[in-house]
Every structure is written in C-alpha cells, then in structure tokens.
Amino acid sequence: MIRLAGLTKKFGERFAVRSLDLDVPRGEVFGLLGPNGAGKTTTLSLMMGLLEPDAGVVDIAESGPPTDVGVRRKMGLAPQALALYQELTGRENLRFFGRIQGLSGTQLDERVDHGLEFVGLTPRANDLVAQYSGGMQRRLNLAAAILHEPQVLLLDEPTVGVDPQSRNHIFDNIEALKAQGRTIVYSTHYMEEAERLCDRVGILDQGELLALGGVNELIEAHGGLGVLTITTEAGEVRSIETENPVIALADWNRSELETVRSFEMERPGLERVFLNLTGRTLRDT
Ligand SMILES: Nc1ncnc2c1ncn2[C@@H]1O[C@H](COP(=O)(O)OP(=O)(O)OP(=O)(O)O)[C@@H](O)[C@H]1O
Ligand SMILES: [Mg+2]
Known part of the structure; x- marks a missing residue:
C-alpha cells in the first residue's frame, strides 16, 4: 500500500532520511520508532507529499506519488504539531x-x-x-x-503529552481503524505503544532504518538474553543473564543452598533492541 524506494531528504548537508526502502502492505499498522531527530516526521511528510525528496520515490496504492491529488485523497495525516484553530x-x-x-x-x-x-x-x-x-x-x-475516510493514515506521535485516559482512547481508535482495514503508519518513541499496536516496527536512527520486523522477531534477533533476578530468604539479590530463565531458576534452586524468596524474569523488549543496535537508549537521546 505504501512503497518507499531509495527515499532521501537532506536539510543543508545533513541527511534527515537516507536511502529508505520500505513496503507497508494494506491493512498493516506499521510503527516508526526512533529518538528525537531520527527522521520520523520527515519520513511521514515525504510519504504525505508535503516535502519533496532529494532522491527516491513514494508510491501509494500503486497509484503514484502523494503529490497527485487523486492519490492524496486516499491519505490522512495527524501531524505532530497540532493543526487546530484555537x-x-x-x-x-x-x-x-x-x-x-x-x-x-x-x-x-x-x-x-x-x-x-x-x-x-x-x-x-x-x-x-x-x-x-x-x-x-x-x-x-x-x-x-x-x-474523508482515508485508506492510508499517517499518525505522527499521536499520544505525545496526553493523559492516560486520552491515550487509551487513542489506542482504541487506532485498533478500530485497523479493524476497518486501513493502513496505518504510526511514529512514536514509546516502545510499549509499538509493542501493543504494531504488526511490524522499523527502528529509525539518524535517518536510516537499522532494523525492520515484527516486535517478537526484533527482540529475538537483537534483544539479547533475558535477565533472571533472584532474591534469597537472606535478602541477597542475584541477577543471571540467560537464554532460558526457567531452566536457570531450576538449576539455581538445585545447586544453591539459599532458599528463593522471590524471583523476577525480565524478557528483553524493544528498549533493549534499540540499546543493542545503537548503544543508546530511546529516552535519553
Ligand atoms: N525544516 C527543517 N529544516 C532543517 N532541518 C530540519 C527540518 N526538519 C527537520 N530537520 C532535521 O532533520 C532531522 C530529522 O528531523 P525529524 O523532525 O524528521 O525527526 P523526528 O524523528 O520526527 O524527531 P522528533 O521525535 O523530535 O519529532 C533532524 O536533524 C532535524 O533537525
Ligand atoms: Mg517528529
């Protein structure tokens, strides 16, 4: 439904988006995940035809570029900077x-x-x-x-700075729009949102897609090991990095004399994927 090929946009000498290739099939909720300045808004503006690329193409529904009036009719954008008359x-x-x-x-x-x-x-x-x-x-x-009931919907950080009630409302809205078969590209720097809402996620950093796939797929490929944290009856805390926390817990229980008071298993999430790919956390950048 949305195809980007070699999409590139520079501001002065700086690449905001660099040789982006992407195919978003009809009906998918695609998450564009990246820190401030990653190029999310620039990518969405190029998709919408609000910016002209320096190189590459955007094709919507195999009907042409979004600058075409007929193509633009199929599209809706909720911009990051609110466009409302106060x-x-x-x-x-x-x-x-x-x-x-x-x-x-x-x-x-x-x-x-x-x-x-x-x-x-x-x-x-x-x-x-x-x-x-x-x-x-x-x-x-x-x-x-x-x-205008667009087939393609571009949402640029639609939950930034909102209270939990509005956030849940917007989540429900996005799920309803997905159920209607619309194709949605959604940018965010909140990982929990991407994990909940998106069929696939692209991790964007400095204008380049570092990784692309389903949330579980990305965690599998780039998340690294899970962490098992054990608190003993004596109050000591041990952390074990392991592929399989359940087996690690059983092994520990068998070989150690101290009794387990509580344990916690942390599965790596998209936050860890981003950290492993870039050496930075999404929030700190
Ligand atoms: N109109 C512009 N003129 C000059 N530079 C720009 C312009 N728009 C964006 N940039 C630069 O392009 C890069 C990507 O910006 P963009 O707004 O696409 O990032 P973003 O991922 O949407 O960030 P944020 O999470 O803060 O919204 C940044 O380095 C930014 O400074
Ligand atoms: Mg932005």
Missing part, C-alpha cells in the same frame, strides 16, 4: 477540515458528527479548542485526519 470550536474545526477534504452538505454533517463521536468529543463539540485539554486536542487532531 479560537474555533471542535465542531467548527472539523467542518473546516472536512470542507478542505472536499466534503459538503449532509455528508459533511455526518462525517463531522461521526468524527466527534469516534474520538469521544461529542459532549465538548461546541467548546472552543482553546478550552480543550492537551489530550482532547490530540483526539480532535486525529478526528480531523479521518473525516
């Missing part, structure tokens, strides 16, 4: 964006009502956006991106 109400914002998307008449009314309902803002529809919380503004930003 001095208009939620409903007025959606009506405005709906008209830009070519909606009018009863179809516009219906799509706006549906959008408000979908993101749970119907009761606040007639309040000014300036009076919305950060999480409510994120939800309205998502509603604005889906008014």
Whole structure:
C-alpha cells in the first residue's frame, strides 16, 4: 500500500532520511520508532507529499506519488504539531477540515458528527479548542485526519503529552481503524505503544532504518538474553543473564543452598533492541 524506494531528504548537508526502502502492505499498522531527530516526521511528510525528496520515490496504492491529488485523497495525516484553530470550536474545526477534504452538505454533517463521536468529543463539540485539554486536542487532531475516510493514515506521535485516559482512547481508535482495514503508519518513541499496536516496527536512527520486523522477531534477533533476578530468604539479590530463565531458576534452586524468596524474569523488549543496535537508549537521546 505504501512503497518507499531509495527515499532521501537532506536539510543543508545533513541527511534527515537516507536511502529508505520500505513496503507497508494494506491493512498493516506499521510503527516508526526512533529518538528525537531520527527522521520520523520527515519520513511521514515525504510519504504525505508535503516535502519533496532529494532522491527516491513514494508510491501509494500503486497509484503514484502523494503529490497527485487523486492519490492524496486516499491519505490522512495527524501531524505532530497540532493543526487546530484555537479560537474555533471542535465542531467548527472539523467542518473546516472536512470542507478542505472536499466534503459538503449532509455528508459533511455526518462525517463531522461521526468524527466527534469516534474520538469521544461529542459532549465538548461546541467548546472552543482553546478550552480543550492537551489530550482532547490530540483526539480532535486525529478526528480531523479521518473525516474523508482515508485508506492510508499517517499518525505522527499521536499520544505525545496526553493523559492516560486520552491515550487509551487513542489506542482504541487506532485498533478500530485497523479493524476497518486501513493502513496505518504510526511514529512514536514509546516502545510499549509499538509493542501493543504494531504488526511490524522499523527502528529509525539518524535517518536510516537499522532494523525492520515484527516486535517478537526484533527482540529475538537483537534483544539479547533475558535477565533472571533472584532474591534469597537472606535478602541477597542475584541477577543471571540467560537464554532460558526457567531452566536457570531450576538449576539455581538445585545447586544453591539459599532458599528463593522471590524471583523476577525480565524478557528483553524493544528498549533493549534499540540499546543493542545503537548503544543508546530511546529516552535519553
Ligand atoms: N525544516 C527543517 N529544516 C532543517 N532541518 C530540519 C527540518 N526538519 C527537520 N530537520 C532535521 O532533520 C532531522 C530529522 O528531523 P525529524 O523532525 O524528521 O525527526 P523526528 O524523528 O520526527 O524527531 P522528533 O521525535 O523530535 O519529532 C533532524 O536533524 C532535524 O533537525
Ligand atoms: Mg517528529
């Protein structure tokens, strides 16, 4: 559904995106994971046709580049920098964006009502956006991106800076959009989100894809060993790095005299994958 080939974008001498090749099949939720400045927003802007690549191509639904008006109609973007009018109400914002998307008449009314309902803002529809919380503004930003029912949806850090309630709402929204068969590219630097939502993940760092695959696949390939932490009755804590914590625990129990009070098994996650690939943590960069 989305194909990038050799996609490259430079700002001055710096590569923001470098020779990116990627195929996102129809119906997939693809996570673009990377630290600040990795090139996530630049990649999504290129996918949407908002930036012109220095080299390479973007093809959407085998129909051409996103700069083509007919192709762009199939796409929606919820930008990282909120694109909302503070001095208009939620409903007025959606009506405005709906008209830009070519909606009018009863179809516009219906799509706006549906959008408000979908993101749970119907009761606040007639309040000014300036009076919305950060999480409510994120939800309205998502509603604005889906008014014209795009097949391809690009979400740039859709949960950044939101409260847990709005975050869960947005998760449910993304799962519902996926169930409708839409193709979603989702950028984030929260690993738990990617682990929960994404069929596949691409790890982006300094404009390059370092790894690509399913979450479990990436953990298997780059996560390294699990860690078994044992606390003894005497209160001593031991950490054992092991391929198989269950066997390590049984071995330890057999050969050591101290009794186990508690134990914890930590499976490596995407955080560790990123650390192993880049030598840095996602949060600290
Ligand atoms: N308009 C611009 N002019 C100059 N440099 C830019 C511009 N936009 C992005 N860059 C640079 O390109 C690189 C990638 O930026 P980008 O915004 O794509 O990263 P990101 O992964 O979205 O980061 P974040 O997590 O902070 O949103 C950075 O080095 C950034 O400074
Ligand atoms: Mg960004």
